[in-house]
Amino acid sequence: MTGIKYEDFVDTDYEPTDTDLVCEFVLEPGEGMDMMDAAGRVASESSNGTWAALNVPDRVTELSATTFEVGDGNITVAYPGALFEDGNMAQVLSCIAGNILGMKAVESIRLNDCEWPEELATSFPGPQYGSDVKTELLDARDRPATATVPKPKVGLSTEQHAQVGYDAWVGGIDLLKDDENLTDQSFNRFEDRVKQSLEMRDRAEDETGDRKDYLVNITAETETMLDRLKLVAEQGGGFVMVDVVTAGWSSVQTVREHAERHGLAIHAHRAMHAAFDRMPHHGVSMRVLAQVARLCGVDHIHTGTAGLGKLENEDTVGINEWLQSDLYGMNDVVPVASGGLHPGIVEPLLDAIGTDVMVQAGGGIHGHPDGTAAGARALRQAVDAYQAGIPLSDYGQDHEELGVALDKWGTDTPR
Structure with a gap:
């Protein structure tokens, strides 16, 4: 069993894999928060964390999102491909543009760009013509x-x-x-x-x-x-x-x-x-x-x-x-x-x-x-x-x- 806390969702040494969905956010931290605090909460809430520290099986942490870039007003988060159901756009957006837009930990947050991995992207049909x-x-x-x-x-x-x-x-x-x-x-x-x-x-x-x-x-x-x-x-x-x-x-x-x-x-x-x-x-x-x-x-x-x-x-x-x-x-x-x-x-x-x-x-x-x-x-x-x-x-x-x-x-x- 492993304990996971907000700070465990930030790793600036992490390198995204070919199957990660990588999302860039613009954000302003909420009152009393700095960018690192907000970065951990965004990755946590949009994957498998919560406000309380949890003891979970090690395999669960493999599904955690990771904020790997923290800038001045922006963060970049990698989501493991296994978090997503193939061909289900509602589920994907519920993750990457869901509860995080209403969190008190951020004053404001915008999903600005995505890099779609091949496995997830090609589970959708794309245009016919x-x-x-x-x-x-x-x-x-x-x-x-x-x-x-x-x-x-x-x-x-x-x-x-x-x-x-x-x-x-x-x-x-x-x-x-x-x-x-x-x-x-x-x-x-x-x-x-x-x-x-x-x-x-x-x-x-x-x-x-x-x-x-x-x-x-x-x-x-x-x-x-x-x-x-x-x-x-x-x-x-x-x-x-x-x-x-x-x-x-x-x-x-x-x-x-x-x-x-x-x-x-x-x-x-x-x-x-x-x-x-x-x-x-x-x-x-x-x-x-x-x-x-x-x-x-x-x-x-x-x-x-x-x-x-x-x-x-x-x-x-x-x-x-x-x-x-x-x-x-x-x-x-x-x-x-x-x-x-x-x-x-x-x-x-x-x-x-x-x-x-x-x-x-x-x-x-x-x-x-x-x-x-x-x-x-x-x-x-x-x-x-x-x-x-x-x-x-x-x-x-x-x-x-x-x-x-x-x-x-x-x-x-x-x-």
Whole structure:
């Protein structure tokens, strides 16, 4: 038997093994605590310790987390792989982002980054398509994919919603997208919206010769999501959308399993993410949320606009690089830039985040003075100008819709 106390969970000589999950935390110790005190309590509470000193079998200590780096305001903790159930994201997060966020031993604490060991990472399916979605389901091989949300995002009738989709598709947009709070309301019923919008998609495909599709928000109770997913597949849709944070990661894992059966890609909206990641000193970073989303199997996820849209600035570039990095052969994820975008921002946006992305604009399409179809053409013209290496101002002189958009919005970022 071995006695274990808080200080036994700190070992600055420890070297993580290949099977450890390594987590970096930013923290401020609680009143009366120093960094070493807090470091021991974080590793203890998130593995197999408690407030009282315990006498336990020696084998139990092999499952203890170890804080092996203690810095000025940050610690790094190694968790033995045996602590985790394969393929169970809820259990993993209950450990590394569970009780520790509410401990009195820390004034604040944020899970900032993770290094996922191969055995644990590959117990999750990862994306079905990843960036291949741009060629397998769309015609966006050598350019950013484009998407739009009808505006206003709630309140349109089914017929109005489908018409907006048609106008955007024929204007050159690849994807129509429901927004996070449109599901099955009385003014726009889910089943009718799916059927009518996909009928309009088929019409737009016939007229343009390009593949188009619809990111259908199926977010609901899990069994309802599966029913909605099946309906999308039966109607010939290629994508479903899930509000991954509000729905929960277990639901996302279930949707991923069923989506593969039907060949559907998953678009992840991150509504509620800022409840976890907005404060730089507490919660869970967007980088970690994006990592979790990739492991659970989404094909696209919103990652911000590198400060160029209406949302708070964040590490969009670093997050995107991780989503597109090699991870034990797992498919990558297409980052989605959205939130206050319009044609005049496309050039600096793509300079910042690259072109292997999706660009989504709502008001920046539908607010065009000449309507949705013209706004869609303006956005595609901005993308085409960037791909051709032509300044937007020059391209706008020969492309009326882009010129009008630049006259209206210039290159300012909204708030």
